[in-house]
Amino acid sequence: MSKLVILESPGKVNTVQKYLGNDYKVVASMGHVRDLPKSKMSVDFDNNFEPVYTEMKGKEELIKTLKKEAAESEAVYLATDPDREGEAISWHLAQLLGLSTEDLNRVTFNELTKTCVLAGMASPRAIDLDLVNAQQARRILDRIVGYKLSPFLWKKVRKNLSAGRVQSVAVRMIVDRERQIQNFKPEEYWSIEAKMTAPSSKKQFDAVFTAIDGEKAELHSEQETNAVLTRLDGAEYKVTEVKKSVRRKSPAAPFTTSTMQQEASKKLGFPTAKTMKNAQTLYEGVEIEGMGAVGLITYMRTDSLRVSDEARAAAYKYIEETYGKNYIPPTPKVYKSKANAQDAHEAIRPSTPELTPEKVKASLTPEQYKLYKLIWERFIASQMANALMDTVSVDIDANGCSFKATGFSVKFDGFTVLYEESKDDDEHKVLPAIEKGDVLKLKNIEGKQHFTQPPARYTEASFIKALEENGIGRPSTYAPTISTIINRFYVERDGKQLKPTGLGEVTTDLMKNCFKHIVDTKFTASMESSLDLIEVGQKDWVETLREFYTDFDATLQKAEITMEGKRVKVPDEETDEVCEICGKPMVIKLGRFGRFLACTGFPDCTNTKKIVKDTGGICPKCGKKVLQKKSKKGKKYFGCEDNPNCEFMTWDTPVSDKCPKCNDGTTLFKKGGRMFCLKDGCGYEFTVKKEK
Numbered sequence: 001m002s003k004l005v006i007l008e009s010p011g012k013v014n015t016v017q018k019y020l021g022n023d024y025k026v027v028a029s030m031g032h033v034r035d036l037p038k039s040k041m042s043v044d045f046d047n048n049f050e051p052v053y054t055e056m057k058g059k060e061e062l063i064k065t066l067k068k069e070a071a072e073s074e075a076v077y078l079a080t081d082p083d084r085e086g087e088a089i090s091w092h093l094a095q096l097l098g099l100s101t102e103d104l105n106r107v108t109f110n111e112l113t114k115t116c117v118l119a120g121m122a123s124p125r126a127i128d129l130d131l132v133n134a135q136q137a138r139r140i141l142d143r144i145v146g147y148k149l150s151p152f153l154w155k156k157v158r159k160n161l162s163a164g165r166v167q168s169v170a171v172r173m174i175v176d177r178e179r180q181i182q183n184f185k186p187e188e189y190w191s192i193e194a195k196m197t198a199p200s201s202k203k204q205f206d207a208v209f210t211a212i213d214g215e216k217a218e219l220h221s222e223q224e225t226n227a228v229l230t231r232l233d234g235a236e237y238k239v240t241e242v243k244k245s246v247r248r249k250s251p252a253a254p255f256t257t258s259t260m261q262q263e264a265s266k267k268l269g270f271p272t273a274k275t276m277k278n279a280q281t282l283y284e285g286v287e288i289e290g291m292g293a294v295g296l297i298t299y300m301r302t303d304s305l306r307v308s309d310e311a312r313a314a315a316y317k318y319i320e321e322t323y324g325k326n327y328i329p330p331t332p333k334v335y336k337s338k339a340n341a342q343d344a345h346e347a348i349r350p351s352t353p354e355l356t357p358e359k360v361k362a363s364l365t366p367e368q369y370k371l372y373k374l375i376w377e378r379f380i381a382s383q384m385a386n387a388l389m390d391t392v393s394v395d396i397d398a399n400g401c402s403f404k405a406t407g408f409s410v411k412f413d414g415f416t417v418l419y420e421e422s423k424d425d426d427e428h429k430v431l432p433a434i435e436k437g438d439v440l441k442l443k444n445i446e447g448k449q450h451f452t453q454p455p456a457r458y459t460e461a462s463f464i465k466a467l468e469e470n471g472i473g474r475p476s477t478y479a480p481t482i483s484t485i486i487n488r489f490y491v492e493r494d495g496k497q498l499k500p501t502g503l504g505e506v507t508t509d510l511m512k513n514c515f516k517h518i519v520d521t522k523f524t525a526s527m528e529s530s531l532d533l534i535e536v537g538q539k540d541w542v543e544t545l546r547e548f549y550t551d552f553d554a555t556l557q558k559a560e561i562t563m564e565g566k567r568v569k570v571p572d573e574e575t576d577e578v579c580e581i582c583g584k585p586m587v588i589k590l591g592r593f594g595r596f597l598a599c600t601g602f603p604d605c606t607n608t609k610k611i612v613k614d615t616g617g618i619c620p621k622c623g624k625k626v627l628q629k630k631s632k633k634g635k636k637y638f639g640c641e642d643n644p645n646c647e648f649m650t651w652d653t654p655v656s657d658k659c660p661k662c663n664d665g666t667t668l669f670k671k672g673g674r675m676f677c678l679k680d681g682c683g684y685e686f687t688v689k690k691e692k
Contacts, residue, residue: 004073005107005121006066008080008089012112015285015293016079019117027069029080033059034092036139041147043140049545051140053092063096070097075105077124082108082345083301083476084138084535087131094127101127111351112285112295134535137544141165141527144549145518148556152514157507157568160592162488165518165527166473168511170481171490172519173466175500175508177458184454190219192228194403194445196237196396201432204443207394211402225447228401235399237440242394247408249387251415253335254347254379256303257475258468263378263421265461268370269496272460272479276300278371279348288355288363295351296360297375301476302345305335307383311346314353315383323417329385349379366672377419387414392431396440407431457497471525489590502571503590510568514559517551572598581607612641617654617667620679622646626654626667650678659684 002025007013010028017026034053036042044050055063070076076099078090086108094101104124109117142165149163192209211217212228219225255263264275279300285293312332319327335347350372357373364372388411396403409430410416434440458466464478473481482498485491490504500508508519517523527548533539572587579586579599586597588611597609610629617626619640626648627641639649652669659666659677661684668675668684676685 001072001074003075003077004069005077005079006093008086009280009284011281011284012295015112015295016109016117018292019112019114020121025069025073027066029066029089029093030059030062032056032089032092033063033066033096036143041143043143045549048542049140049549051136053095055096066093067097070099077105077107077121078127079107079109079120081301082110082299084131084135085476087128088135088139091127091129091132101129109299110345111298112283113351116351130535130537133541134531137534137541138531140545141548144545144552148552149515149518152556152559152563153507153510156510156563156566157503158570161503161507163507163511163518164484166477166481166524167484167488167490168508168515169472169519169521169524170463170467171485171500171504172508172512173470173472173521174458174463174485174491174498175505177455178500178505181454181457186451186453188220189450189452190222190225191448191450192219192225192445193448194237195443196405196440197443198432198434198440199438200434203432205405205407205429205431207396207403207405209401210404213400214402219447222447222449229445229447232398232401232445235401237396237398237403237442239434239436239438239440240395240397242392242434242436245391245393246411247389247391249389249414249416251333251381251384251386251419252378252421253305254307254349254382255375256305256347257301258303258464258478260300260348260375261464261478262461264371264374265459265464267374270367270371271482272464273483274367275371276479278365278367279375282368282372282375286360286363286368288360294355294360296355296372298347298349298351299345300348302348303338303475304345305337305347306345307335307347307349307379311349311353311379312383315380318353318356318380319384323384326412327385327414327417329383333383335382347379348375350376353380381415381419384415384418385412387416388412392434394431394434405431405434457494457499459496459498463498470521471528472521474528489594501590502573506568506570514562515555517555572600577609579605579607581605615654616656617669618665619646619648620666620677621648652676652678 002023005016005020005024005026007016007026007028008031010030013026013028017024020026033056035056036051037054042052044052076097078093080086080089080093090106091101093099099105104126106127107120107124109120145165146163150161153161153163194207194209195204196207197204209217209228217228219228253259260279261272261275264270265272279297282296283298283300285295288294316328353376357369357376360372361369389408390411391408392406394405396405407430456462460482463482467473467478467481485504486493489501490507491498492501493499511519530539530544534541534544570590572589575586575588575597577586577597578584579601582599582601582605584599584601584605586599586609588595589598595611597611599605599607613628615626615628615638617638619626619642622640622642624646625641626638629637629639631637637649637651638654640646650669652671654667655670655675657668657675659668659679659682662677662679662682666677666679666682669678670688673688674685675688677683
């Protein structure tokens with residue numbers, strides 16, 4: 001009889017089977033096997049919030065097979081993911097297979113390397129019921145909010161809407177930011193910038209006006225600015241102080257889930273869902289030529305910054321061999337995790353630092369390679385020595401007006417030889433040699449008008465950062481939260497920015513008026529903290545649910561009375577489109593299948609149309625417009641506006657460049673690193689050079 005190991009994901013099976021050998025049979029549960037059924041609440045409020053679980057539909061055969069395998073095995077080990085969700089799945093498996101939760105049958109792998117897998121199998125433990133209860137409490141909280149609030153929204157806004165404990169506050173954050181932008185009143189301010197040269201060099205450098213007669217200066221108008229410029233007319237610019245120092249620049253910490261999602265968004269342009277999908281594959285294992293299935297990174301859902309001694313030693317070995325011993329820091333880099341971080345796992349890092357991105361590139365998809373390279377470089381750099389900058393700060397006086405010039409030069413590049421965070425920039429430049437007492441030559445001086453700017457809309461990267469800072473959700477929830485609020489039309493993408501829809505705004509206003517706690521960031525964060533306390537055994541999960549539900553139920557009943565007979569209208573979005581049937585304006589409406597164009601002449605005119613985007617491209621078959629469209633599965637493609645008369649369609653993206661071979665304005669298309677012409681008989685194409 002062999003020993004049975006049950007994983008969560010089928011993607012890991014080959015990797016773990018290879019490490020354990022023929023004495024074990026490795027299978028996957030394919031995620032959850034039991035859950036609260038969708039058809040009803042399935043929470044017994046009168047019996048300590050007892051959940052009523054059922055076997056998941058579509059998994060009957062899988063569960064039957066698992067029971068048979070377990071019955072025929074010498075031992076069963078539950079090796080689902082090393083987090084709350086994974087612990088709960090193991091608990092559900094134990095219930096289904098008749099295993100004791102007190103037996104030492106739970107094993108976890110922080111990384112899918114042979115060493116880690118064998119170490120995990122050698123140290124089985126009992127199922128952690130505190131982790132299970134934390135997951136159950138979260139699941140029941142979300143069920144209560146979703147199943148109690150959603151019907152309220154159906155009655156007061158429109159059918160098929162949904163509310164959620166995390167999604168509703170996430171939408172509110174985006175709505176609030178949009179309101180801040182709309183209500184922002186810009187304030188005028190001015191600056192004075194001078195271009196100068198030093199006696200030792202003809203190279204110009206910039207200096208900025210900072211103070212007048214020793215007092216910090218703030219210029220609010222052109223009149224104030226001109227008064228300073230008048231005072232400076234004919235003035236001598238003399239250096240009063242030159243301060244030189246060495247600034248240490250430390251590397252960024254290795255990735256957590258949040259910072260990985262943010263950096264992948266900034267540097268790679270990856271949506272969070274794409275980042276997590278590729279990270280999951282890298283963790284579960286990829287077939288590497290000559291090595292078989294290899295888990296390339298550690299567990300990708302973590303907010304810990306801890307790094308094992310073995311991983312640090314491997315990084316040091318690579319750093320010394322590649323860059324030299326002086327690139328290893330004098331003392332190990334230790335990064336402090338957030339106060340509420342779960343430290344069960346390490347930071348996200350390469351499982352085997354010796355496997356450089358170039359060594360595995362041929363075995364990875366382009367997206368996997370880009371993400372692995374980002375994770376690998378970030379980790380190696382985090383273990384390298386600081387960069388050292390020689391900095392210079394120059395104070396200049398001109399008739400009582402103070403100016404400052406700053407600059408730096410790299411003394412030792414340290415970790416920056418490999419990696420810098422995307423926020424880093426070289427805003428300071430090298431200054432020429434300047435000494436105290438030098439009289440500088442003014443080449444140009446001017447006042448510049450500025451206006452304060454409203455806060456920017458959230459991008460996925462900045463929104464994840466805001467969720468983390470506000471304690472909303474946890475690493476595993478950021479990506480699904482963003483996907484949910486977009487898929488349910490509360491939020492839409494405007495380029496890289498997240499913008500609320502009219503539906504998102506009216507729903508948020510209703511929630512703020514009737515359920516202010518649910519969309520309050522501090523309240524939502526406190527619930528997350530309560531779940532964390534349940535996880536470590538410091539709070540009772542049933543009592544936590546009771547505290548929440550008592551207030552929630554009373555609030556819901558009050559809202560029902562307050563909103564009796566009332567209904568909220570979702571505003572239509574105006575467009576420049578004109579109805580081709582009656583000539584009246586068309587507006588964007590939201591239906592059960594998404595947004596569409598509808599005539600404002602309804603009910604006299606019932607004309608509706610799909611929303612399509614003109615790409616500016618020209619159809620290579622008939623010369624009409626190429627439009628951006630969506631397939632039934634929501635995948636973007638491009639087709640001729642004259643469909644079905646013209647059958648042209650492509651998944652390739654039209655670009656602004658025109659075909660030089662056809663020389664008749666024919667649009668070029670792009671896929672990956674290639675641009676090409678799709679006109680029959682042309683065949684023109686070229687490879688796009690990558691920017692360095």
